[in-house]
Amino acid sequence: MRNAFFRKTDFSVSRKKGILLFLLFVFSFLCGKWCTAQESSVVSDSLHVKKHNPRTATISSALLPGLGQVYNGKYWKVPLIYGAGGALVYAFQYNQSKYLQYREAYDAGDINEIYIIDGYPRTYDQLPLGRDYYRRYRDISLFGLIGVYLLNIVDAMVDAYFTRFDISDDLTMHIEPAIVDNFDLAATFGLKIRIGF
Numbered sequence: 001m002r003n004a005f006f007r008k009t010d011f012s013v014s015r016k017k018g019i020l021l022f023l024l025f026v027f028s029f030l031c032g033k034w035c036t037a038q039e040s041s042v043v044s045d046s047l048h049v050k051k052h053n054p055r056t057a058t059i060s061s062a063l064l065p066g067l068g069q070v071y072n073g074k075y076w077k078v079p080l081i082y083g084a085g086g087a088l089v090y091a092f093q094y095n096q097s098k099y100l101q102y103r104e105a106y107d108a109g110d111i112n113e114i115y116i117i118d119g120y121p122r123t124y125d126q127l128p129l130g131r132d133y134y135r136r137y138r139d140i141s142l143f144g145l146i147g148v149y150l151l152n153i154v155d156a157m158v159d160a161y162f163t164r165f166d167i168s169d170d171l172t173m174h175i176e177p178a179i180v181d182n183f184d185l186a187a188t189f190g191l192k193i194r195i196g197f
Helices: 002-047 054-063 067-072 077-108 127-161
Strands: 115-117 120-122 172-181 187-196
Touching (some): 054 127, 067 127, 077 115, 077 127
Antiparallel strands (some): 172 187
């Protein structure tokens, strides 16, 4: 009788173990499916993040200065671009008008006449100096305006490249085994060192 009791308990213990193993298997299977689904949803959510396209930013800034900065979300740069551009356009127009005054007076060709430009008397010999002075600064203003335009394009492109750049303070070094290919097509084992900064 005692022997039958132990057989009965042995059977019930093995049954409990089997049920427990079955439940553990089902739970791990369902958890694996659920965890994988959750990870894939995280990956799919990260894929929906808007990527900044450097080409779009570059073309936008080339068509309309400042538009690439707006595309990148750097709105504070737009007034700087238009402020510098406006100052250089004003300098160009001012120097161009003075250059034309001196050039027209010089082209008139009267050696004995005194020319009054901006309230100052100028002799005929002084006119080429003024003409060359204002032509030089007109050209410098034009090159500055072209420089601001090109800098606007380069800034938009670089900003778009570095929008997703990791700037965390995580300076880590990972050392892991790796298979290294040699020049003689024989693979050898080695270490791969990866530094993150």
